[in-house]
Amino acid sequence: MKILAIDTSNRPLSVAVLDGTTVLAAITVTVHQKHAEYLLPEIERLLAMADLQPTDLDRVVVAAGPGSYTGIRIAVTTAKTLAATLDIDLVAVSSLATLAANVPVEGALVAPMFDARNQNVFAGLYRIKQGVPTAEIADTHTDVTAFLTAVGEYGEPVWFLGDADHFRDLIGTTVSAATPAVSPWLNLPQVATIGLLGQKMTPVSDVDRFVPNYLRLTQAEAEWRAKNPEEDTGSYVEKI
Amino acid sequence: MILAFESSCDETSVAVIEDGHKILSNIVATQIKSHQRFGGVVPEVASRHHIEEVTLCIKDALAEAGVGYDDLDAVAVTYGPGLVGALLIGVTAAKTVAFAHNLPLIPVNHMAGHIYAARYVEPIEFPALALLVSGGHTELVYMPAENQFEIIGETRDDAAGEAYDKVGRVMGVNYPAGKTVDEWAHQGKDTFNFPRAMEKDDNFDFSFSGLKSAFINTTHHADQIGETLSKQDLAASFQQAVVDVLAEKTQRALADYPVKQLILAGGVAANRGLRERLERDLSSNPTTHLVKAPLKLCGDNAAMIGAFAYVAFKHGVFADATLNADPSLEFDWAADSAK
Numbered sequence A: 001m002k003i004l005a006i007d008t009s010n011r012p013l014s015v016a017v018l019d020g021t022t023v024l025a026a027i028t029v030t031v032h033q034k035h036a037e038y039l040l041p042e043i044e045r046l047l048a049m050a051d052l053q054p055t056d057l058d059r060v061v062v063a064a065g066p067g068s069y070t071g072i073r074i075a076v077t078t079a080k081t082l083a084a085t086l087d088i089d090l091v092a093v094s095s096l097a098t099l100a101a102n103v104p105v106e107g108a109l110v111a112p113m114f115d116a117r118n119q120n121v122f123a124g125l126y127r128i129k130q131g132v133p134t135a136e137i138a139d140t141h142t143d144v145t146a147f148l149t150a151v152g153e154y155g156e157p158v159w160f161l162g163d164a165d166h167f168r169d170l171i172g173t174t175v176s177a178a179t180p181a182v183s184p185w186l187n188l189p190q191v192a193t194i195g196l197l198g199q200k201m202t203p204v205s206d207v208d209r210f211v212p213n214y215l216r217l218t219q220a221e222a223e224w225r226a227k228n229p230e231e232d233t234g235s236y237v238e239k240i
Numbered sequence B: 001m002i003l004a005f006e007s008s009c010d011e012t013s014v015a016v017i018e019d020g021h022k023i024l025s026n027i028v029a030t031q032i033k034s035h036q037r038f039g040g041v042v043p044e045v046a047s048r049h050h051i052e053e054v055t056l057c058i059k060d061a062l063a064e065a066g067v068g069y070d071d072l073d074a075v076a077v078t079y080g081p082g083l084v085g086a087l088l089i090g091v092t093a094a095k096t097v098a099f100a101h102n103l104p105l106i107p108v109n110h111m112a113g114h115i116y117a118a119r120y121v122e123p124i125e126f127p128a129l130a131l132l133v134s135g136g137h138t139e140l141v142y143m144p145a146e147n148q149f150e151i152i153g154e155t156r157d158d159a160a161g162e163a164y165d166k167v168g169r170v171m172g173v174n175y176p177a178g179k180t181v182d183e184w185a186h187q188g189k190d191t192f193n194f195p196r197a198m199e200k201d202d203n204f205d206f207s208f209s210g211l212k213s214a215f216i217n218t219t220h221h222a223d224q225i226g227e228t229l230s231k232q233d234l235a236a237s238f239q240q241a242v243v244d245v246l247a248e249k250t251q252r253a254l255a256d257y258p259v260k261q262l263i264l265a266g267g268v269a270a271n272r273g274l275r276e277r278l279e280r281d282l283s284s285n286p287t288t289h290l291v292k293a294p295l296k297l298c299g300d301n302a303a304m305i306g307a308f309a310y311v312a313f314k315h316g317v318f319a320d321a322t323l324n325a326d327p328s329l330e331f332d333w334a335a336d337s338a339k
């Protein structure tokens, strides 16, 4: 099975090409955040190095959010368009689980966090079970103290990843158990890992209707729904 | 055959165009109903809708045209101007399709697309002049030859379509207000004599903010003294002022730039008052012939993008996989223009 895996959820851009369990090429870049410009050229380059044509691909695995709205849209648009136009499988993985997959310690608790500003985070708590990150606390957009308090209640060592350094002091006061020191490398998505995991996952059933997992309504929608709680929130888009 | 994409604002559109002037399919998914909830386009909401629609539009466009990827010669896409997050969905999808099927990618300026909606009426003859009027733009574009565009005048503040939406809101008309204001205008009379801005200035620029303020002051004053004004007359007076400014400036531009065709294009080009006025003005012009973009191609659509992409293709204008959205893309100014 030939697999392309991509993640542009935040500043890092990560692309990998796999043939079954063999990683053919993988790259993670953090020097810029011009994903619109660089994602497709990197895919092109890695496939060429692996001596593969786009039409050789069997499956695309994408980190589908949460993260920067523009970032997750670029990865998801690229992935769903590739899957739709080549008629191949699309597998979606949480962008937080993608980071959690960096920890190869069976049974470990991993808390990947993305800074969402104003003391808010996108975060989840995962336990590594047979090498697969399994959600203990589902991905959420939340106040960071509330999240850390919930994590602290486990009373176990927790691997904090991603933007966790932004909240180091807070972690110290809310989580009493040990927090393993983390190499900066583990704070970056390495999509070869989700390329491997994604081979066993169930593909998205409706590629065309697939959208990123924003975990947040737009402000305009949230306000509108608060004012119109009765209104049907079905489809607002029509073909003309 | 070209597969064309458009997603610069609140319409997701994909079309299959043959030889630059035959529409095999033109799928348009509009988000108007969604943005009506907010009284105008909300960029983040627009981006989210585009990603819901884009691959469905591709499939529908190919199915309706009865073609497959093997039949295509190129992929084209609007890369600006527009909302950056909205543009990015079309650009990303188009680049991906081009890459997946090893097809050349043609970057298209949205405004060139609007002008080339006129190509579905008749071939464009040069030199030509285009009056482009939409929700985001109001400009006069001189085209000395194929694939050459020079701005000779543009709005200094609001676009004409923006002004329509703003006065519409004052009169309680839901976004987009153009159609209703146009209808009312035809039922009323120009009784308010709103200012015609910059009509006499020696350039081809437009301004609608003075008109908008005069309109708001008039209705505000009436509200304060408890007087009810005729919406029809207000609309007629507003529209007459807009049309006068657009038509006068266009006439003056035509005097300086003698052209074979005057092209009327853009969303506001569907306005009946404007179409009728230019028809009248041009009927006595022996050398310049008016070409109005077809009504159903005045709004944003991918067919118009495919029409211009055919020209770009002939001129060898291609992009690679690094193509990015350029939200403030615009034509160059004419070298000898007043600016």
Ligand SMILES: [Zn+2]
Pocket: B110, B114, B134, B266, B267, B299, B300
């Ligand atoms: Zn437009």
